[in-house]
Amino acid sequence: MAEADLQRFLKKVRDLQAFVAASETDPALRQRLRDCSNHQEVVDLAAAQGFEIGRRWGELGASQSGESSLLAGPAPAAGHESVSVLWQGPLWRLERIHSCGACSPEGFWYDQREHEWVCLLQGQARLSFEDEEAQRSLKRGGHLYIAPHRRHRIENTDGGSGTIWLALFWWEAAP
Secondary structure (H helix, E strand, O other): OOHHHHHHHHHHHHHHHHHHHHHHHOHHHHHHHHOOOOHHHHHHHHHHOOOOOOOOOOOOOOOOOOOOOOOOOOOOOOOEEEEEEEEEEOOEEEEEEEEEOOOOOOOOOEOOOOEEEEEEEEOEEEEEEOOOOOOEEEEOOOEEEEOOOOOEEEEEEOOOOOEEEEEEEEOOOOO
């Protein structure tokens, strides 16, 4: 690891240790930490207390070299997502979706004709399927297949640097 990376890592560890120490002496802060439901909420709470604990280990920031990267680029505004079609053919399309603290509107369900396979490249998300009682959580590297017309919704994605999805959609050829 380069010296600059080592120094950033050590500062993150020191800030994390100080944040933990503060939560052990402040019952209100400890309760706020307990109420966090995902990594980004913990990062945001720490930042509000003056501690920079940042990204998860191994998550990259925006590319500095100008090279093409699925992880590069600013996050969309809180509560929104941006969609880029990376490649497509007559019966398929590959998208990069960048969500930031986004969720489906109340009562809305996706009901699409395409097959869909998604993989989380960054962040985490919670999804609901109409035919399942429990929500599903996806973390970086997690993936799932969604059959056509299987109704689903996004319950939550990370804020801050957001959640980045790689989504492949395809449909059957017409007879």
